Amino acid sequence: xxxxxxxxxxxxxxxxxxIEDGSVVLDGNTVLEVGNYRDLKxxxxxxxxxxxKGGLIMPAFINTHEHIYSAMARGLSINGYNxxxxxxxxxxxxxxxxxxxxxxxxxxxxxxxxxxCVKNGVTTIFDHHASFGEIEGSLFAIEKAARETGVRSCxxxxxxxxxxxxxxxxxxxxNVDFANHAKKDDSDMIAGMMGMHASFTISDKSMEYxxxxxxxxxxxxxxxxxxxxxxxxxLKVHNQRIVDRLYDWKVLGDKSLLAHCIYINPHEMxxxxxxxxxxxxxxxxxxxxxxGCPPTMEIVHRGIxxxxxxxxxxxxxxESWKVANVLHKHHLCDPNAAWGEVPKMLFEYxxxxxxxxxxxxxxxxxxxxxxxxxxxxxxxNTPMTASNxxxxxxFGVCGKDVRTTIANGNILMKDRELLHIDEKEVLAKxxxxxxxxxxxxxxxxxx
Numbered sequence: 001x002x003x004x005x006x007x008x009x010x011x012x013x014x015x016x017x018x019i020e021d022g023s024v025v026l027d028g029n030t031v032l033e034v035g036n037y038r039d040l041k042x043x044x045x046x047x048x049x050x051x052x053k054g055g056l057i058m059p060a061f062i063n064t065h066e067h068i069y070s071a072m073a074r075g076l077s078i079n080g081y082n083x084x085x086x087x088x089x090x091x092x093x094x095x096x097x098x099x100x101x102x103x104x105x106x107x108x109x110x111x112x113x114x115x116x117c118v119k120n121g122v123t124t125i126f127d128h129h130a131s132f133g134e135i136e137g138s139l140f141a142i143e144k145a146a147r148e149t150g151v152r153s154c155x156x157x158x159x160x161x162x163x164x165x166x167x168x169x170x171x172x173x174x175n176v177d178f179a180n181h182a183k184k185d186d187s188d189m190i191a192g193m194m195g196m197h198a199s200f201t202i203s204d205k206s207m208e209y210x211x212x213x214x215x216x217x218x219x220x221x222x223x224x225x226x227x228x229x230x231x232x233x234x235l236k237v238h239n240q241r242i243v244d245r246l247y248d249w250k251v252l253g254d255k256s257l258l259a260h261c262i263y264i265n266p267h268e269m270x271x272x273x274x275x276x277x278x279x280x281x282x283x284x285x286x287x288x289x290x291x292g293c294p295p296t297m298e299i300v301h302r303g304i305x306x307x308x309x310x311x312x313x314x315x316x317x318x319e320s321w322k323v324a325n326v327l328h329k330h331h332l333c334d335p336n337a338a339w340g341e342v343p344k345m346l347f348e349y350x351x352x353x354x355x356x357x358x359x360x361x362x363x364x365x366x367x368x369x370x371x372x373x374x375x376x377x378x379x380x381n382t383p384m385t386a387s388n389x390x391x392x393x394x395f396g397v398c399g400k401d402v403r404t405t406i407a408n409g410n411i412l413m414k415d416r417e418l419l420h421i422d423e424k425e426v427l428a429k430x431x432x433x434x435x436x437x438x439x440x441x442x443x444x445x446x447x
Contacts, residue, residue, distance in 0.1 A: 002026040002409065003044050004373055005037040007052025010389055012059045012347055012364040017386040024057055026371040029188075029409040034365050050404060050411070052375045056397075059363050060123035060372035060407060061317045062350040065221075065259045065280040065309025068127050068142060069098050071109035072434040079442050086227035086289055094130075095162065100440045101131035103141040108433040110145035111426050116315040117151050118418065120399030121374040123407035124152040124354050124362055126257065126280075126309070128195055128221050132163045135170040139178040143190055149421060150412045152188075152372075154357045156195030156221045159210050161203055171195070172210045179218050188370075189408060191357040193257070196222035199242045200233035207249050219255030219356075222246070224279075226260035227291050243268035252277040255356050259309065262286060262294040269295075269302050278305045278353050281345060283324040285311035293331040296324070300341045307353045308345040316399030321346050325394060343390045371409035377401045 002025070009022030011034060023037040025044050033040060041049075078096060083089045101109070106129070117125060131138045139155045146153040155178060159171040172194075179192030194214045196202055199222075202210075214220070225231050225242050234242045243264055246252055252275040259280045261272075272279060281296045299306050310320050321342050328338040351363025360370035378397050405413040412419065438444075 001032070001044060001047040002050055002371075002406070002411070003040060003047035004050040004052060004057050004375065004404075004406070005041060007055045007057045007375065008384065009034060009365065010056055010058045011366065012351075013366045018384070018389060022057060024365050024373055026373065026406070026409050029371045030360065031365055031367055031369040031371055033367060050375070050406075050414070052404075053377075054379055055403065056376040056378050057365075058121075058374050058376060059365050059369075060374045060405060061121050061346075062124040062307075062354050062363055063117070063122050063310055063315070063317050064126045064257065064278075064307035064350050064353050065282055065311055066113070066125045066127045066315075067129075067312030068110045068113045069101060069106065069130050070094065070312040071113050072105065072430075072437050073097060076434070076438055076441075086291055087229055089289055095132075096441055097437070098130040099132045099163070100437055101138075102134040103131070103137050105433050105437055106131045106134070106138050107141040107145055108430045110142040111149065112430045113312075113315065114145055114149035114151045115418065115421065115423060115426065118149060118405050118407075118412045119402065119416070120316045120318075121376070121402035121405055122151070122315060122317060123372045123405065123412075124358070126154045126193075126221065126353070128156060128158055128223075128259070130158045130160075130197070132167055135167060135174050137174075139174055139192070140181070143178075146190065150407045150410050152190070152358060152407065154191040154193060154354075155182075156193040158195040158197040159206065160197035160201040161206050162197070162201050165206075168206050169209065172213055176213055176215065179215050183215075183217075187408075188359050193218050193221045193255070193357075196220055196251070198223040198226065198230050199245055200230045204238075211249055211251070217255075219253055219257065220251045221257045222251065222259065224258040224261050225263035226286070227289075228263055231263045241265070241268055243271050247271050247275070254278075257307075257353065259311070260286065260291070260294060261299065262292045264295070266298075269299055269304060272299075273302055273304045276305070278307060278349075278356075280307045280309040280353075281324065282309045282311035282313070283320060283327045284313040287323070287327065288313060293327060297328055297332065297337055297341055300345065305349050305352050306345050307350045308342065317346060318393065318397060318399050322394060339390075343394075371406060373406045374402050375404035377403045
């Protein structure tokens with residue numbers, strides 16, 4: 001039993017959002033009680049004590065759109081790469097990386113991503129994977145890293161026609177094999193989806209192949225209208241808009257995730273809402289790829305469950321919140337935009353999405369919820385109340401302020417030190433792998 005106390009508890013529970021001198025008691029992988037620190041310290045005197053040292057005690061974060069396979073792009077220089085548009089970014093960088101990833105490199109990419117997640121207080125991710133250099137077993141390689149680092153993960157492999165029919169079919173099989181494997185696991189720490197790249201790289205023949213083999217109780221995780229090219233292709237090839245096409249193929253539904261949704265119209269938003277499908281906004285990636293600003297505020301106002309993801313651009317979801325906050329103010333020329341919508345996406349909608357795949361309530365500290373807790377090193381310099389929590393988090397906290405991370409009742413990091421992972425040893429192996437990948441991509445030796 002763990003007792004985390006001596007700090008302000010930000011519960012994520014609207015019934016009692018803030019406990020000034022609070023504590024959280026964990027029994028195994030479940031929250032047992034939340035309340036006054038002194039009372040619970042006396043009640044559970046034998047519990048192992050985790051001292052918040054006056055900081056914030058919060059539910060751990062959730063990231064609903066990650067890309068583990070992109071981890072080795074940091075610092076990578078590719079000969080001749082000079083993109084002038086989104087398609088050139090995809091083919092010149094991301095598809096070049098994934099075509100050269102084997103399962104060892106995928107595993108190492110997952111390890112460094114998960115380490116960064118833990119250090120930024122993220123204990124649940126939805127990852128969208130691609131490694132066309134080695135497809136079979138790639139999701140299982142990621143699962144191995146997830147188990148070792150302790151991060152709850154919903155995984156999928158993106159199917160695509162871009163490398164031919166055989167690899168498309170292998171990608172479908174990897175999705176199905178992993179989803180069926182995850183369903184047999186009772187840890188509530190892994191789940192699987194049917195991954196799809198995007199409408200413009202999936203033919204009707206491939207869509208039929210994938211959907212006819214998708215287990216009924218999982219959804220699809222797909223990029224939608226991330227670039228204008230995706231919409232143009234769908235209109236030209238299929239004579240319909242992207243969300244209409246996905247509706248016809250029964251891709252939409254309460255367990256499906258549509259990432260980005262930059263170029264969708266009100267009719268498509270209504271289809272998404274009416275099918276209870278989820279959207280994930282990835283502000284930094286959209287800006288970095290010069291793809292455009294999605295109508296996220298309208299999406300939220302129409303009642304669509306819209307989460308906040310990082311798209312692999314960062315593993316600090318508070319950073320994504322900060323960027324989304326200013327992006328939509330700037331784009332809409334409205335200083336009132338995004339104040340309430342983005343934290344709702346990060347804290348409420350990400351939890352809503354996660355709990356479509358994981359059993360214990362996530363993103364909240366209350367009895368019966370998952371024992372996913374972080375301690376944040378933050379002492380407010382102005383009064384902190386239940387009504388201004390978001391303002392303090394937005395302007396006063398970043399991911400690197402997370403001092404302790406607990407997932408599923410296990411202390412993964414305490415006082416900024418990873419407890420179950422030799423970080424230096426892992427990162428040394430990651431650097432070796434990244435060099436091997438770079439040499440392979442640029443035609444040098446040691447591949």
